[in-house]
Structure formats: C-alpha cells, structure tokens
Amino acid sequence: MHTKTLTELAQGLRSGKFSSLELTHAFLARIKQHQYLNAYITVTEEQALQSAKAADQRLASGNAELLTGIPIAQKDIFCTLDVKTTCGSKMLDNFTAPYNATVVEKFNQAGAVMLGKLNMDEFAMGSSNETSYYGAVKNPWNINTVPGGSSGGSAAAVAARLTVCATGTDTGGSIRQPAALCGITGLKPTYGRVSRYGMIAYASSLDQGGPMTQNAADAAIMLQTMAGFDEKDSTSVDLPVPDYRAGLNNSLAGLKIGLPKEFFGDGLNNDMAATLEIAINEYKKLGAEVKEISMPNLKLAIPAYYVIAPAECSANLSRFDGVRYGYRCKNPVDLADLYTRSRGEAFGKEVKRRILMGTYALSTGYYDAYYLKAQKIRRLISEDFKKALADVDVIMGPVTPTTAFGIGEKMDDPIEMYLSDIYTIAINLAGLPAISIPAGFIRDMPVGLQIIGNYFAEDRLLNVAHQYQKVTNWHHHTPKGFE
Template structure:
C-alpha cells in the first residue's frame, strides 16, 4: 500500500480493497519501524490517527467521502493542532499544546483526512538542512548520512521513505521545494495569500506560505484542493476563486513557452545537476513546448535581500515568545527582564538567535534605511524581473537547488554556505509567486529537482505541466532501497 499514490489509495478505499483503519495501521507500523533511523516525526499521533481512520471508514460506507477521506497525512509541526503538541521544533514550544487548529488542519479534518503525526523541521523553519531542530536532525532516505533539506525536512523524508502518502510543509525561502528536490518529491509553494497562514506559526509573514509535498503532481493537486482558499482569519489571504486543481492535469502542452533564465545556470551550479535539469527542459521541448532564453538580472541580489527581510520579520514575530503566557520559562527569574532574556536565551537555538539578532540590528534606529528599506526596494526590482519575463513566457524553468543532498554537518557551522543552498528558490518568495519542484533524475544515486515557476495564481498550470512530465518519466516513482518493504 505504501508505494501507491493518493489517487490510487483513494480508489482502493472506495473499492473496499482495504479500510482506512488498515491503511493507517500500515503507515503507523512503518513509522514505528523506520522513524528511529530517520527521525522525521516529532510526535506520532497514533490515537488521533486511528480515531480519524474509523470516522473516515464510516464516511466512506455512508457515501459521504471527499477525495481525501481516509488518507493518512503528516503535518509539519508548524501547523497548530488542537490538543496536540505543536513544537515548531523548538525547546521554546516543547510544552505547547495548541489550543486551536490552523485553518489548513481544519480543512483536512473536514475533508476526512487522517493525521499520522507532526513532522520534524528546522527550528521555527529557519534552516535548509533540518539540522537546527531541537529534536535532532532528520536523515535523507536516499542516504541517511545526508540531509533531507529544510526546513520541511521531516515532511519530505517521511513521504520519500513512504511513511506517509503525503505531507504538509511551509516555504519561506524554499522550505518546501528544496527538501522536495533533495528527497525526490513533488513540492508546491503556492502564490502568497493562496493558502491560509492562520495557525501556521509565523517566521517571516510577508514570505511564508503553506503547501503540499507529495509523490506526484496529481497528489499535490488533490491536497491543494483542500488547502487553497480564502480565509478571513488570515488578513493577507486573497479572495480569489479556487479552481479544481485536478481538472486540467491532462491537457496537452502545445504552445507552452518556457523561459530558461541564464542566471540559474552560472557559477555554483553542480555540473551533473545542471545537465539533468537541461535534459528535462529538452524533454518538454519534445513534448511540444517552446524554449526561450531569458534573463532575471537581479537574481544575484535575492539571497542578500532575503537575509534582511526574513530575519527582520522573524525578530518581530518571535518577540511574542516571552515566557509569560505559554511556552518555555527559565527557572527562578530574579526580575521580569531576567525572565524575558533567559527564557528566550535558553528556549531558542543558535540559528534562531542569530536571525533574531540580525533582524533586530537591521531594524534598529539608524540602520533601517541601509538594510530593510533597501531590501524592500530590491524586492521590487526582483519582482519586476519576473513581471517582464512573464510577458514573454508562460513559465520559468531551472534547477531547484545548486547541488544534490549534502552531508550532515557540512554547512551547519557556516551560515552563508547554508543560505546559498536556497539561491534558486528565494527570489520566488520575495516576488510572492508560485513554484513547484519535481524530480528529474538522479546524480550518484541522489535525486535532482526541476523547478517550475509560474505567474500569480497559476498553481493549476504548474501542476498540469508537472503532471505531463510525470506521465513520460518515472523518476517520481523511485523508492529508496532501504525503505522499499
């Protein structure tokens, strides 16, 4: 059962090949067997999962089932889950039992999906390797000595090892697409405002966006049908009609214009990764698309800009963790200042503190113009590059990451090298655009991701383009050998 797509599992449930309870127990058994080696779950919600599954079986029998009813899922531990610990992989929230559900969680509950547990991640989603988690690093199922990517590393590893049929993630600078690429999955970062951020613990509010990690574009479309939509509880949610993301998957690609930015194939790109990405673009050409070379001249500014905007917003968002109303509190504070400082100093890990301090500095009196204001101006230039490109082309293609999965420990003590692993994904968040990563081959046994960037609210088109490639290739169907059975 664990090698099937959600589309095929949903059919199995309807035909009575297996019940949701059987399916859920199968995945829980796999989690018990393999989570020790991978560490992709912070919390396994076995009781919740079985109760969800029994209710789903009742709905299936009564003919009240939604497409996802009875399908087990893993949720990134950044989404608040009522009555279940929501840690954001931080000591700060190790004892935090969320008092409400995120809108995304509520939507999956209403659809009858089953929650297997809460997936590991980088602390407060700050990281690109899942090594900053308070609960320890996550292994990449393709080679457990390597990182799964981050910050949605637990979600990606769980799906790649077939411990969950799909998972939720969030993407602030590449945190869905980069782990999807390094683990051989399909991961979609929607348009800013497409998926509700309510109950999704905030990192950088102008960039954060939730989305699916799945085995196929079709499965990602099924998840998007539940996740996307206007939410009045999120003041940045955008009130736009939501299409059926599955409706146009099989359309032909004729007439599609693909832009290939020369800046995405320069220094720093691993040669083997570059070749596989070029080969995938070549395949699209054979499938009827036209390839156009384009330029995104301000690409080189995206990482520096991001590392001002994201820390600035993080320093403001994380000021809510004060040790007073919830979360970690230090022992025996002597006064209120001591309570704040030690609760935060002891509750946050090194990378989170680094970013809070960078943000605090960038926003402090006298430095605002040089850092934050300048970054917001560059953000406009970066966004304008895309706007110009989309006049000429329908989508933009390139690598998701400069290399395949790197070895654990490689970049942990070198923040700049770690930041550069998101060099191709960051600009998309700065511009608020949707983008998807899909597997397009293997280099030395490790998956390589192709990134497809679309115009605002073009998620359906991205899923369609990804789906057509997956009809012609089987990279997405490969299972890491150690997790086959």
C-alpha cells in the same frame, strides 16, 4: 499499500480493497519501523485510529471526499488542537495548541487521517533540518545526508513512504528544496493562496504553506483542500479556487518555457546542468518552446532575503516571552531576566543569529539602509519576474546547487548554508508559485527541477508537472529499504 499514490489509495478505499483503518495501521507500523529517520516529532496513534474508523463510516455512507481516510502528516509548524505543536523548538516543547490551524481544520473536515507531526528546522529557519531541537532528520536516500529544510521531516516521510502526503511551509525554499533533495514533489503556492492562520509565523510577508506528495496529481488533490480565502488571515487573498485536477491533462504543445541565464550560469555544476538539460529536452518533446531570458536583479535576492526574513523573524519571535505559553526559565529575578533567560535558554543558535540580524537591521539608524533598501530590491526582483512571465508561460531552473549534502557538513558556516538557497528565495520575494519535481539522479541522489508560474497559476504548474510525470518515472523511484 504504502507504495501507492494518494490518487490510487483514494480509489482503493472506494472500491473496498482496503479500509482506512488498515491503511492507517500499515503506516503507523512503518513509522515505528523507520523511527531512526527522525522524521516525526509526535505520532498521534490513538487519534489516527479513531479518525480512520470515522472515515471508514463516512466512506460506507457515500458522502466521502477524495481525502477521506487518507493518511496525512502535518509539519509541526501547524497548530493542532490539543496536540503538541513544537515548531522544532525547545521554546514550544511543552506547548499544546489551543486551536487548529485553518489548514489542519480543512483536512479534518475532508476526513483525512492525521498520523502525526513532522520534524523541521527550528521555527523553519534552516536548509538542512539540522537546527531542530529534536535532532537532524536523515535523508532516506542516504542516511548520512540531510533531507533539506526546513520541511525536512515532511520530505523524508513522503520519500520513505511513512505517510502518503504531508504539509510543508516555504519562506525561502523550505518546501521545494527538501522535496528536491528527497526526490518528491513539493508545491509552494502563490503568497495568500493558502491560509497562514495557525501556521507559526517566521517571516510573515514570505511564508506560505503547500503540499508535499509523490507526484503532481496528488499535490492537486491536497492543494484543492488547502487553498482558499480565510478571514482569519489578514493577508489571505480573496479569489476563487479553480479545480486543480481539471487541467492536469491539457497538452503542452506551444508551452513557452523561459530559462533564466542567471540560473544556468557559472554557479551551476556540470552534473546538475546536464541532468536539467535532459529534463528540459523532455519538455521540448512534449511540444514546448524554450527561450533564454534574463533577470538581472536575481543576484541580489540573497542579501535582500537575509534582511527581510530576519527582520520579520525578530518581530514575530518577540511573542515568545515566557509569560503566556512556551518555555519559562527557572527562578527569574525580575521581568527583564524572565524575558532574557527564557528566550536565551529556549532558542537555538540559528534562531538567535536571525533574531540578532533582524533586530540590528530594524534598529534606529539602520532601517533605511537595510530593511527599506531590501524592500526596494524586492520590488525590482518581482518586476523582473513579471516582465519575464509576460513573455513566457513558465520559468524553469534548478532547485538546489547540489544534491543532498552530508549531515554536519555546512553547520559551521551559516553563510555558505544561506548561499545554497540561491535558486529558491527570489520566488518568495516575488510571491510567485513554484513547484519542484523529481527530474533524475546524480550518483544515486535525487535532483529536482523547479517550475515557476504566474500569480495564482498553480493549476498551470500542476499541469506542466503532471505531463512530465506521465512520460518519466523519476517520481516512482523509492529509496532502497523503503520499497
């Protein structure tokens, strides 16, 4: 059962081939069997079995939705009522959320069965899942390599078939980069499309939740449930949600694809360039036209991002003060000691680095030079994209400069780790939607192709991804030992 897609499982549940309870048992057994991947922080076995029983009743009564009875796992950044919600941090190791995130609530309403909470970089700060308090997640394609981050547990779990689908969040590439490194499909929606309520904040003007699945058709089903206006999120955008499955089979004849020369220049290694060229040729066969475009300000995306994200992080993480919830140090002598030691003892090194950077960038005398400057560059980058997307339907490029790197390889050099986000972070600055889909292998490790679309054009991205997946089989590959 675990090799099937979400779409196939939904059909199987309806035709009575298997029950949700059987499905849930099968996945729980796989999670136990492959515990060494460290993809899950918490497994909610009892709750899952109960939800599965309820889902089976709902299926029998005929008022089921597509996701009813489907096993799902939540990135541990989403608050889950009465279930431990850690955000990958010692700070929240003792935290049981008093409410559900809107996204979680929506999946519950749809009758999806939550298997557990997935490992992630601490507070979503990292590109390798190595900053988690709960230890590194292993990439199922080669357990000596990283799965990417920050949604590394989500990507590894979907790739190893320890869940059918998972949620992720993407602030600078945290859905797309692990999806690429683990050979799965990951969609970062337009900023404001999916509610951030109950999604623990890292950089509020960039964070966005999205689906991580085996293929685009499955992502369409998940996004249908996740998307929509939410009064509880003040940056949620009040626009109607289209039917994401309706256009999946539209023809790509005449599709205009833009290839930014800044993405395919010197920084891209030959193997990656060659693999992507084959993928783009596949699109030409489907009737698409390709043209080179230019986005001159793209090179400043990394510095702008590493001002804006840490600045917002330092403000957001000031709520962790050891007073109302989370970690508190032992025997504080006074209030300042309580704050300083609780935060000092419970945050890991990468989180501290970003809090320090952000605090510096926002401090008196530096605000204009850093934060304001970065916000202006953000505008220019977003205008580059707007100009390009007035001329082409989608933009394509790499997701990552290389395939998955070794565990421990980049941990000593944070700057090098930041530079590996080069192809993903500009999209968050602009707030655009983008999807990563499996597009081949380099020495047996998966490669992702990134497709960027216009604001709220998730339906178009899913269509473009789905058409490719109908004529290729990269997304069917499963890592050895997990078939």
